[in-house]
Amino acid sequence: MSEAPVPFLDLPALHGPLYPEFEAAYATVLRHGKFINGPEVTAFESEFAAYCENVHAVGVGNGTDALELILLGLGIGPGDEVIIPANTFIATAEAALYVGARPRFVDVLPDTLLIDPAAVEAAVNEKTAAVVGVHLFGQMCDTEALAAIAAKHGIALVEDAAQAHGARFAGKRAGSVGVASGFSFYPGKNLGALGDAGGVVTGDADLADRIRRTGDHGRSADSRFHHNLVGRNSRMDSVQAAALSIKLRGxxxxxxxxxxxxxxxxxxxxxxxxxxxxxxxxxxxxxxxxxxxxxxxxxxxxxxxxxxxxxxxxxxxxxxxxxxxxxxxxxxxxxxxxxxxxxxxxxxxxxxxxxxxxxxxxxxxxxxxxx
CATH class of the missing domain: 3.90.1150.10 (Aspartate Aminotransferase, domain 1)
Known part of the structure; x- marks a missing residue:
């Protein structure tokens, strides 16, 4: 008799015990009808910010949007360079290019395959606006070294935490170190939605506000009919937020x-x-x-x-x-x-x-x- 297959990732086994909670949450959203940015989104944002040991979280459409909106919110664009490890999912580079910046790829450490701080230091120049510390495979990169480099040169440290929900480095949790952190809630992630979703976590209230409004078509804070930012559509839907709150507890x-x-x-x-x-x-x-x-x-x-x-x-x-x-x-x-x-x-x-x-x-x- 042949051995049973070993799946790469067994989502049905992970989700099976949660079916009753998922169904109840979906029924709640169906009843109130606020499918986009409903009360479930507000609740999850608060819960996830606290989990990351930070202050603000903004639900967005996906993890790529999260990184792009961070760079936009920081005012990074044409003429700027963003330092990125070459060993990352292509979305990290896409985010820099889509805001008009130039990705500056650097090498990684041979043991962890995470961004090499010495390579980052060597790559900084007068055009450098930010370094993206990618927490890959579930392990945070050396955020202590990157934070020191960022402070020394006056550039932004952005965390790409798409693969590191709950990880720590030197006692600090992913999402609590950089000026802002981008998370993906793609279904296969440690904290995965039941479809596409993403989030930004930051301690900067003004940055969180700019990101939230940019992702909601650039609407002003006081009127949905007034747009004082050039925006886009990147919002978390209520069903995904409800599922994420359920899964966050476990x-x-x-x-x-x-x-x-x-x-x-x-x-x-x-x-x-x-x-x-x-x-x-x-x-x-x-x-x-x-x-x-x-x-x-x-x-x-x-x-x-x-x-x-x-x-x-x-x-x-x-x-x-x-x-x-x-x-x-x-x-x-x-x-x-x-x-x-x-x-x-x-x-x-x-x-x-x-x-x-x-x-x-x-x-x-x-x-x-x-x-």
């Missing part, structure tokens, strides 16, 4: 399930598979379990044949992707890692036997021994 427990799985991977992965490191100052929440392997195509084929899910985050670094060739430069660490990285199954509900099964397949295909 986020720490869900993250603990991810930590448990990562710790088991750390013990059982063969010595031929390198687990991307955790900084000792970080409390990671393991949105992804990323490893480096030789002969990745062969390994992926073996996983597929064994019914084990896998992913690549990210196969093509931003600075060498087709649409971004004019920003290309030599970034050897991220370029070398791109051919080796592999994301293993990770979910709050993944079982010990499933993790062991993944490690067994990896031992067989790589010829390694238990760690």
């Amino acid at each position: 986020l720490d427990t869900a993250n603990a399930g991810r930590v448990r799985a990562w710790e088991q991977y750390k013990v059982e992965l063969p010595d031929t598979v390198r687990l991307v490191a955790r900084d000792p100052r970080a409390e990671a929440v393991y949105h992804l379990c990323v490893v480096e392997v030789e002969n990745r195509d062969k390994v992926c084929q073996a996983l597929t044949e064994a019914g084990v899910g896998w992913g690549l985050h990210y196969k093509t670094p931003c600075h060498v992707d087709e649409a971004y060739t004019e920003y290309r430069e030599s970034l050897p660490v991220v370029e070398a890692a791109a051919d080796r990285i592999l994301s293993l199954p990770m979910s709050p509900t993944i079982s010990e036997s499933q993790v062991s099964r993944v490690c067994e397949v990896l031992r067989d295909v790589t010829g390694g021994s238990s760690g």
Whole structure:
């Protein structure tokens, strides 16, 4: 009898126990009819700001909008440069380009694959307006070093926290360090909606107000018929906010399930598979379990044949992707890692036997021994 498949992320298992609460919340929204920016959005914004140990949160359409609205709110645009790690989802770079700024890609640290503060320092020039510290794979980057660099040069530190809901670095929670932080609530995130949604968290009341009004067509604070900002449409809907409030209550427990799985991977992965490191100052929440392997195509084929899910985050670094060739430069660490990285199954509900099964397949295909 063949082994049961191991899904990359098991959302049905995560959501199953929450069905009654989801259905009740949806019924409530149906009854009051305030589908956009309803009372559920206000409630979630307050809850999530507090969870991030900050003051203000603004619900927006998605995580990409969150980053773009932050840069717009900071007045960043043509003539400015925004420093971004090349190892990130393309949305980080899109946000800079869509406000008219130039993305300045920098390399990452070889152990964590997170933005290298020394590379950031070297990239700062008279055009630099901001650095985006991307918290990747569920681990916050070195925000202590980035904050010091930002303060030294008078530039903004923006957190891209799309993969780090609940993570900490040196005791500070994701969303509490930079001038503002962009979150994605895409369904697969640690805190995922039941569709697209995003949020901005900040301690700056004026910035929060500008972002909120810009995302609501630039309406003034005193009249929905008066528009004193050039705006756009990026608002959170009430159903998604209600679902996020429900899932927020269990986020720490869900993250603990991810930590448990990562710790088991750390013990059982063969010595031929390198687990991307955790900084000792970080409390990671393991949105992804990323490893480096030789002969990745062969390994992926073996996983597929064994019914084990896998992913690549990210196969093509931003600075060498087709649409971004004019920003290309030599970034050897991220370029070398791109051919080796592999994301293993990770979910709050993944079982010990499933993790062991993944490690067994990896031992067989790589010829390694238990760690």
